[in-house]
Amino acid sequence: MSEIKIREPLLVELxxxxxxxxxxxxxxxxxxxxxxxxxxxDLPLPEVSEVDVVRHYTRLSQFNHGVDINFxxxxxxxxxxxxxxxxxxxxxxxxxxVHPLQPEETVQGAxxxxxxxxxxxxxxTGMAGVSLQPAAGAHGELTGVLIMRAYHRSxxxxxxxxxxxxxxxxxxNPASSAMSGMRVVExxxxxxxxxxxxxxxxxxxxxxxxxxxxxxxxxGLFEEHIEEVVQAVHxxxxxxxxxxxxxxxxxxxxxxxxxxxxxxxxxxxKTFSTPHGGGGPGSGPVAVAEHLVDFLPSPIVAVVDEDExxxxxxxxxxxxxxxxxxxxxxxxxxxxxxxxLTYILILGADGxxxxxEDAVLxxxxxxxxxxxxxxxxxxxxxxxxxxxxGRWEDAPGVRALDISKRLMDFGFHPPTNYFPLIVPEALMIxxxxxxxxxxxxxxxxxxxxxAREAHENPEVLHxxxxxxxxxxxxxVKAARELVLTWFDWAKK
Amino acid sequence: xxxxxxxxxxRAMLEVIGVQRMEDLFSDVPxxxxxxxxxxxxxxxxxxAAEEMQSLADANLTVRDFASFLGAGAYHHxxxxxxxHILRRGEFYTAYxxxxxxxxxxxxxxxxxxxxxxxxxxxxxxxxxxxxxxxTAVAEAVNMAYxxxxxxxxxxxxSSALHPQALATVHTYYxxxxxxxxxxxxxxxxxxxxxxxxxxxxxxxxxxxxxxDFFGRVYDFTELAEAVHAKGALFGIAVNPLALxxxxxxxxxxxxxxxxxxxxxxxxxxxxxxxxxxFATRKKYVRKMAGRIVGETVDTRGQRAYVLTLTAREQHxxxxxxxxxxxxxxxxxxLAATVYLGLLGKEGLRKVAELxxxxxxxxxxxxxxxxxxxLAFPEAPFFNEFTLKTPLPVAEINRRLLDYGxxxxxxxxxxxxxxxxxxxxxxxxxxxxxxxxxxxxxxxxIAREAAA
Numbered sequence: 043m044s045e046i047k048i049r050e051p052l053l054v055e056l057x058x059x060x061x062x063x064x065x066x067x068x069x070x071x072x073x074x075x076x077x078x079x080x081x082x083x084d085l086p087l088p089e090v091s092e093v094d095v096v097r098h099y100t101r102l103s104q105f106n107h108g109v110d111i112n113f114x115x116x117x118x119x120x121x122x123x124x125x126x127x128x129x130x131x132x133x134x135x136x137x138x139x140v141h142p143l144q145p146e147e148t149v150q151g152a153x154x155x156x157x158x159x160x161x162x163x164x165x166x167t168g169m170a171g172v173s174l175q176p177a178a179g180a181h182g183e184l185t186g187v188l189i190m191r192a193y194h195r196s197x198x199x200x201x202x203x204x205x206x207x208x209x210x211x212x213x214x215n216p217a218s219s220a221m222s223g224m225r226v227v228e229x230x231x232x233x234x235x236x237x238x239x240x241x242x243x244x245x246x247x248x249x250x251x252x253x254x255x256x257x258x259x260x261x262g263l264f265e266e267h268i269e270e271v272v273q274a275v276h277x278x279x280x281x282x283x284x285x286x287x288x289x290x291x292x293x294x295x296x297x298x299x300x301x302x303x304x305x306x307x308x309x310x311x312k313t314f315s316t317p318h319g320g321g322g323p324g325s326g327p328v329a330v331a332e333h334l335v336d337f338l339p340s341p342i343v344a345v346v347d348e349d350e351x352x353x354x355x356x357x358x359x360x361x362x363x364x365x366x367x368x369x370x371x372x373x374x375x376x377x378x379x380x381x382x383l384t385y386i387l388i389l390g391a392d393g394x395x396x397x398x399e400d401a402v403l404x405x406x407x408x409x410x411x412x413x414x415x416x417x418x419x420x421x422x423x424x425x426x427x428x429x430x431x432g433r434w435e436d437a438p439g440v441r442a443l444d445i446s447k448r449l450m451d452f453g454f455h456p457p458t459n460y461f462p463l464i465v466p467e468a469l470m471i472x473x474x475x476x477x478x479x480x481x482x483x484x485x486x487x488x489x490x491x492x493a494r495e496a497h498e499n500p501e502v503l504h505x506x507x508x509x510x511x512x513x514x515x516x517x518v519k520a521a522r523e524l525v526l527t528w529f530d531w532a533k534k
Numbered sequence: 535x536x537x538x539x540x541x542x543x544x545r546a547m548l549e550v551i552g553v554q555r556m557e558d559l560f561s562d563v564p565x566x567x568x569x570x571x572x573x574x575x576x577x578x579x580x581x582x583a584a585e586e587m588q589s590l591a592d593a594n595l596t597v598r599d600f601a602s603f604l605g606a607g608a609y610h611h612x613x614x615x616x617x618x619h620i621l622r623r624g625e626f627y628t629a630y631x632x633x634x635x636x637x638x639x640x641x642x643x644x645x646x647x648x649x650x651x652x653x654x655x656x657x658x659x660x661x662x663x664x665x666x667x668x669x670t671a672v673a674e675a676v677n678m679a680y681x682x683x684x685x686x687x688x689x690x691x692x693s694s695a696l697h698p699q700a701l702a703t704v705h706t707y708y709x710x711x712x713x714x715x716x717x718x719x720x721x722x723x724x725x726x727x728x729x730x731x732x733x734x735x736x737x738x739x740x741x742x743x744x745x746x747d748f749f750g751r752v753y754d755f756t757e758l759a760e761a762v763h764a765k766g767a768l769f770g771i772a773v774n775p776l777a778l779x780x781x782x783x784x785x786x787x788x789x790x791x792x793x794x795x796x797x798x799x800x801x802x803x804x805x806x807x808x809x810x811x812x813f814a815t816r817k818k819y820v821r822k823m824a825g826r827i828v829g830e831t832v833d834t835r836g837q838r839a840y841v842l843t844l845t846a847r848e849q850h851x852x853x854x855x856x857x858x859x860x861x862x863x864x865x866x867x868x869l870a871a872t873v874y875l876g877l878l879g880k881e882g883l884r885k886v887a888e889l890x891x892x893x894x895x896x897x898x899x900x901x902x903x904x905x906x907x908x909l910a911f912p913e914a915p916f917f918n919e920f921t922l923k924t925p926l927p928v929a930e931i932n933r934r935l936l937d938y939g940x941x942x943x944x945x946x947x948x949x950x951x952x953x954x955x956x957x958x959x960x961x962x963x964x965x966x967x968x969x970x971x972x973x974x975x976x977x978x979x980i981a982r983e984a985a986a
Contacts, residue, residue, distance in 0.1 A: 047837045063877040064614050070967040074895035077915035082782045086654045087880040095876050103625035106640035110624030127580050136591025141604045142806030151593030152805045165572050177666035178862040217849035217859035223711030226854040264562040296567040319866030320641040321631035323808035367706035371669035371699040372806025390577030400537045402559045407547040478538040513834035515635045520831035520843040526660050527650040
């Protein structure tokens with residue numbers, strides 16, 4: 043294996059015995075005896091200098107594509123620009139240096155922040171109550187499903203155990219339902235990309251917990267029969283759960299609460315501009331209608347007192363009356379909440395509506411630019427994203443994956459591949475509102491050039507990417523050999 | 535603000551699309567729902583928003599303003615400057631989950647190092663790329679053990695000395711499912727860990743304990759692990775990862791699953807989050823483990839490279855039959871822990887763990903020597919946290935301590951009615967001897983005043 047080239051060593055390969063990066067002060071207290079029999083004799087950590095660490099991770103960072111570098115049209119992920127002010131606000135010592143178990147009177151600023159964010163999210167969604175506790179979208183889904191089940195059980199309605207999920211749904215929807223012990227039934231989409239209304243109605247019986255629906259859906263399409271869908275589920279005694287992953291298209295345009303949804307979760311790390319961090323931390327607040335407010339996870343922030351003279355509120359943590367309980371430690375990803383509130387304050391109601399309008403404008407503009415080159419199976423007015431097919435009958439052997447890899451040579455991150463599952467060779471493209479017409483034009487030009495190459499010179503696609511620091515990687519080898527740590531690596 | 539298109543460009547784009555006005559893009563939204571009123575504060579400039587946020591921040595007292603002895607799952611530690619400088623690199627924090635390995639090697643390589651460091655610390659063989667926090671990691675341990683036995687052992691036996699918020703989370707997740715959650719001696723901190731065995735039968739998939747436990751005590755679980763294995767179940771340990779700089783690794787005690795709240799590894803308190811869930815296990819269970827896993831491979835140019843592997847376990851492939859619903863995790867916090875552990879290294883982590891140990895022991899000796907105060911578990915070894923019996927209700931003491939500029943320890947009566955007048959005191963490298971002496975003097979004075 044000696045011919046394998048190493049572009050950047052592992053930290054452990056940089057290690058040299060006795061090298062050090064950080065010093066701590068000497069103990070200012072008398073030393074105690076260490077606990078006999080409980081002290082470890084080996085701590086196999088690397089020994090490197092501060093410069094080693096800084097250069098190593100800086101070099102690694104340069105192997106990444108991020109929103110700060112260029113366009114990142116990853117469908118359903120809403121890779122919008124993450125404003126820098128948000129980062130600075132989340133790092134104010136008055137936020138970072140606060141312990142979650144401090145007396146409430148010493149954390150009134152943090153509680154106020156959470157309270158305002160709860161209130162604003164209620165206003166934005168048209169719902170009656172919000173919990174900020176869920177840590178990510180999937181966590182919000184699990185929380186929402188648990189709330190729906192608790193609601194039915196509180197009414198003595200114990201035989202309901204079925205959750206309906208459209209076939210275009212994010213994989214987390216069925217996984218979250220299954221994790222909470224529910225039975226998942228998939229509902230197909232119709233020819234226009236809407237949920238198949240007849241099939242839906244056939245499953246709406248007295249075992250129905252509810253329907254999980256993403257609107258706009260993962261094809262980027264607004265559900266055209268949303269009123270009938272909600273009605274059908276409610277008529278059967280079920281509840282409607284909205285996956286808010288795609289809320290970016292509807293900010294200030296339409297509200298889940300007004301459309302009759304019972305529960306929704308939001309992704310602060312998509313819609314509200316908080317960064318994805320290479321895979322989190324996110325934040326997945328859950329908002330509910332009036333009849334579900336008492337079931338929210340504990341704790342939530344409430345006004346617990348008002349000053350008799352000046353009316354100034356005192357905030358406190360409270361447990362809703364019939365709460366499902368807590369879904370994680372403490373109160374949620376507070377640092378993410380700071381960023382989201384900053385964003386909402388800067389945009390206001392008009393700014394948020396502008397976000398949705400430009401997100402939808404950008405997506406439709408790009409859709410129209412590409413519709414003659416790429417087959418778009420559900421080609422109608424889209425919302426924040428659209429799905430194209432990455433294949434042509436007269437270019438056999440070229441797949442969506444090849445197109446994605448070739449896009450990297452143009453400095454663009456690829457769209458989401460192979461999702462939703464109902465479109466073959468799917469390329470799911472979500473430009474977001476923070477991109478300019480110029481960027482979209484450049485992206486469309488690249489996509490058109492790639493389409494020409496697919497027909498004239500497919501090899502250049504198959505061998506792509508060419509200009510990135512790394513070429514395509516061998517996934518089979520990784521899964522077969524399972525080298526998962528540097529201990530595995532050292533054994534090779 | 536963050537929308538670059540000019541009115542001119544918008545008009546041109548609408549024309550290309552073939553519609554007249556922006557509203558036409560929303561003709562598929564039923565008219566009665568369109569353009570709702572949202573009662574939000576008027577838009578602010580960045581300058582005004584910064585002022586507003588600063589005033590909220592200023593309305594908090596911090597662990598820098600006060601001497602803090604709070605722990606109970608979140609700890610005040612020193613974070614070297616390098617950690618945040620790396621986290622602030624846009625290439626890291628503005629990237630998505632590394633689905634496209636050719637342009638994500640930075641994140642993938644760092645996760646591989648995180649997995650390696652977690653295994654070095656815990657003595658386990660595989661780790662995932664992170665979970666939300668320590669509490670949800672325990673819930674995932676229950677889930678994994680359930681799947682290891684394909685649902686045939688639906689029962690999990692959890693120690694009553696696990697963090698009460700972790701126990702509460704597990705109850706919320708599974709109480710209404712077919713998983714059976716048993717917490718023997720719930721609410722009783724005096725139970726011997728070995729007594730957990732009484733609840734273990736052939737329907738038990740997991741026995742889970744905490745190390746150091748919620749009350750600060752450190753036990754060697756080797757014997758318990760053997761006994762649990764003899765009954766055919768898995769043995770899990772939830773740890774404080776910083777303690778592992780000094781203490782025996784859980785892998786060496788026979789743990790099958792190790793979870794942790796990773797916050798002590800370079801992550802600020804931030805009023806409870808985001809923190810870091812750590813999850814490690816034996817290689818033979820890797821296909822049952824939830825979450826993302828990075829493996830080593832090569833690229834087409836013969837370069838060593840990294841990629842997400844064993845993805846067939848995950849929700850985006852397996853949907854309702856996935857090992858868990860987890861998708862977005864806490865990757866950036868895992869990067870913080872990676873950089874922190876890289877910086878401290880072999881010697882630094884041992885040093886900071888020892889500082890915690892010595893300072894906590896000095897504090898315990900000082901406080902236990904005060905009239906009216908004593909250690910609740912004087913025989914038990916501990917790391918940086920211990921349970922102190924107090925002569926007055928802790929809430930009352932803590933209120934008074936604020937006048938001395940001190941956040942007292944956690945009031946255990948909030949979770950354990952039997953521990954009325956018991957305080958969980960945490961001491962870290964951030965607490966000076968002077969602070970500890972001030973706490974001792976204040977506690978002494980408060981007790982004397984009350985007696986008088």
